[in-house]
Amino acid sequence: MSEREAMEYDVVVVGAGPAGLATAIHLKQLSAKHGKDFSVCIVEKGSEVGAHILSGAVIDPRGLGELFPDWKSQGAPLNQPVSEDRFMFLSQAGSLRVPDWLLPGCFKNHGNYVASLGNVCRWLATQAEAAGVEIYPGFAAAEVLFTDDGRVRGVATGDMGIGKDGEKTGRYQPGIELHAKYTILAEGCRGNLGKMLESRYKLRGTPQVHGIGLKELWEIRPDKHVPGLVVHTAGWPLPADTYGGSFLYHLENNQVSVGLVVGLDYRNPYLNPFEEFQRYKTHPAIRGFLEGGRRIAYGARAIAAGGLQSLPKLTFPGGALVGDDAGFLNAARIKGSHAAIKSGMLAAQAAHDALAAGRSGDELSSYPDAFRASWLHEELHRTRNFKPWLKKGGLWLGSLMFGIDQVLLRGRAPWTLGHASADHETLEPRTAHQPIEYPKPDGVLTFDRLSSVFVSNTNHEEDQPPHLRILDPAVPAAINLAVYAGPETRYCPAGVYEFVSEGGTPRLQINAQNCVHCKTCDIKDPKQNIQWVVPEGGGGPNYPNM
Numbered sequence: 001m002s003e004r005e006a007m008e009y010d011v012v013v014v015g016a017g018p019a020g021l022a023t024a025i026h027l028k029q030l031s032a033k034h035g036k037d038f039s040v041c042i043v044e045k046g047s048e049v050g051a052h053i054l055s056g057a058v059i060d061p062r063g064l065g066e067l068f069p070d071w072k073s074q075g076a077p078l079n080q081p082v083s084e085d086r087f088m089f090l091s092q093a094g095s096l097r098v099p100d101w102l103l104p105g106c107f108k109n110h111g112n113y114v115a116s117l118g119n120v121c122r123w124l125a126t127q128a129e130a131a132g133v134e135i136y137p138g139f140a141a142a143e144v145l146f147t148d149d150g151r152v153r154g155v156a157t158g159d160m161g162i163g164k165d166g167e168k169t170g171r172y173q174p175g176i177e178l179h180a181k182y183t184i185l186a187e188g189c190r191g192n193l194g195k196m197l198e199s200r201y202k203l204r205g206t207p208q209v210h211g212i213g214l215k216e217l218w219e220i221r222p223d224k225h226v227p228g229l230v231v232h233t234a235g236w237p238l239p240a241d242t243y244g245g246s247f248l249y250h251l252e253n254n255q256v257s258v259g260l261v262v263g264l265d266y267r268n269p270y271l272n273p274f275e276e277f278q279r280y281k282t283h284p285a286i287r288g289f290l291e292g293g294r295r296i297a298y299g300a301r302a303i304a305a306g307g308l309q310s311l312p313k314l315t316f317p318g319g320a321l322v323g324d325d326a327g328f329l330n331a332a333r334i335k336g337s338h339a340a341i342k343s344g345m346l347a348a349q350a351a352h353d354a355l356a357a358g359r360s361g362d363e364l365s366s367y368p369d370a371f372r373a374s375w376l377h378e379e380l381h382r383t384r385n386f387k388p389w390l391k392k393g394g395l396w397l398g399s400l401m402f403g404i405d406q407v408l409l410r411g412r413a414p415w416t417l418g419h420a421s422a423d424h425e426t427l428e429p430r431t432a433h434q435p436i437e438y439p440k441p442d443g444v445l446t447f448d449r450l451s452s453v454f455v456s457n458t459n460h461e462e463d464q465p466p467h468l469r470i471l472d473p474a475v476p477a478a479i480n481l482a483v484y485a486g487p488e489t490r491y492c493p494a495g496v497y498e499f500v501s502e503g504g505t506p507r508l509q510i511n512a513q514n515c516v517h518c519k520t521c522d523i524k525d526p527k528q529n530i531q532w533v534v535p536e537g538g539g540g541p542n543y544p545n546m
């Protein structure tokens with residue numbers, strides 16, 4: 001018999017990002033409106049709400065405005081309206097600004113806000129608790145629980161105090177079972193429970209495609225700060241056949257959020273997204289903003305970029321996927337927070353209606369129906385060809401075709417382009433490429449990975465089983481290193497993977513305590529031999545206002 005304690009809820013939500021918080025809040029709003037008191041809890045693996053949230057972020061307030069029409073007077077931390085948009089194509093030394101009249105609407109940010117999504121989530125969490133939602137930060141959902149007839153009936157949090165050797169230590173505490181009539185997964189991009197359910201219930205048709213987003217937060221000189229300025233670039237330092245682009249957002253208080261997104265469908269195994277980001281900051285059009293300033297924080301997180309075509313079936317018996325766990329991000333806009341909130345609200349409505357009708361554990365099929373009738377579907381439909389065009393045509397032809405699609409055809413092209421392959425299938429052997437020479441960091445504008453991880457405040461209990469599981473221990477040296485020159489040593493933004501020599505034989509060493517939970521290894525490993533699972537709750541980065 002299980003020694004785990006069990007708690008009963010109407011709805012359990014996994015993940016306190018914008019999607020999970022909006023789900024829980026809206027359920028409470030609806031149940032209060034209809035005189036019910038449905039119980040809702042959220043588990044969050046970060047040490048506090050916001051600790052694992054990393055975003056740009058330019059926030060489209062449409063979702064938030066539906067959740068809280070009075071968000072301004074209630075004090076939501078969206079204080080800095082966007083004041084100006086600049087979009088530039090970069091070459092190594094030059095830049096070409098796209099005139100505003102040529103910019104497709106999806107690249108314009110008038111009416112949006114530059115903010116910290118982590119702080120927005122902290123604010124949402126206080127609203128959720130005030131509405132009666134129970135939030136448990138520091139608890140990772142490690143396992144999905146099923147009924148005998150194969151429906152989801154909740155999750156279990158991971159045991160604490162299991163040592164590296166798999167034995168109980170003096171800190172041992174068993175996980176807790178959270179039973180629910182409906183379980184909503186809001187783990188963000190590449191959620192590991194969501195991935196497992198996608199496979200179990202065969203939810204996925206078209207593959208999802210991803211990017212890795214690397215970000216730093218800077219405090220810059222007041223004379224260089226333009227509150228509300230939003231700068232996006234495409235081109236250098238990425239080669240034209242590699243999808244990606246940069247962002248530089250001026251927040252309040254002389255802070256600037258700067259980052260680079262690199263498509264994880266890249267082919268060259270020598271490409272190093274972290275180093276590409278570092279050299280991007282040295283571009284003449286960018287470095288001027290940062291010089292004389294100080295880096296405050298660093299982090300990285302994968303984004304789901306496949307859009308409408310890559311959405312899986314959104315429901316399974318006993319629950320649903322919301323936010324980036326499903327893949328609602330609009331890659332053309334690099335925006336997903338408004339979509340996360342909206343999808344959470346739609347799922348909440350479906351769960352509320354089901355509970356009110358006395359149902360439990362079945363499919364919330366009114367949720368996908370409501371999504372198809374929503375503005376979110378319309379928005380994702382309009383930009384659905386963005387990523388496929390850039391993949392097919394590269395930077396120049398792809399941008400031209402997407403421009404025609406948006407400006408001339410207004411997103412109503414009579415075709416929908418697909419995503420042919422998953423990101424782990426696109427790497428080419430090292431013999432087809434030359435190693436890339438990256439400049440050494442100067443410690444002022446550019447940095448190395450270890451000093452960067454330091455400012456992500458990442459911490460894990462050292463005595464615990466590995467949360468980065470290598471399924472076949474022979475594969476890293478025999479295939480990853482021999483054929484692809486060890487790509488995990490480059491794509492990991494935290495330097496977790498390194499090959500060391502043991503008696504002349506290479507062995508993969510995993511420095512798991514540095515992991516910032518970006519999920520890139522789980523996505524990009526060419527043989528899908530690396531499996532990311534949740535470590536002990538509370539471990540991972542402790543982002544301040546990312």
Ligand SMILES: Cc1cc2nc3c(=O)[nH]c(=O)nc-3n(C[C@H](O)[C@H](O)[C@H](O)COP(=O)(O)OP(=O)(O)OC[C@H]3O[C@@H](n4cnc5c(N)ncnc54)[C@H](O)[C@@H]3O)c2cc1C
Nearest residue numbers: 015017018019045055056057058141188213323324336337
């Ligand atoms: C570099 C970058 C820039 C971006 N820029 C913008 C932007 O400018 N504007 C914008 O709108 N969007 C932007 N986005 C996208 C936006 O951040 C996401 O779309 C949004 O955060 C998705 O919300 P979510 O709630 O689905 O997931 P997340 O925000 O990822 O939240 C998921 C939460 O679930 C928790 N969790 C995961 N698994 C478990 C588990 N098993 N147990 C317990 N807790 C768990 C996580 O710790 C996390 O707190 C950007 C993303 C990146 C990476």
Ligand code: SF4
Nearest residue numbers: 492515516518519521
């Ligand atoms: S180990 Fe994987 S999930 Fe962790 S930081 Fe590296 S690539 Fe990201």
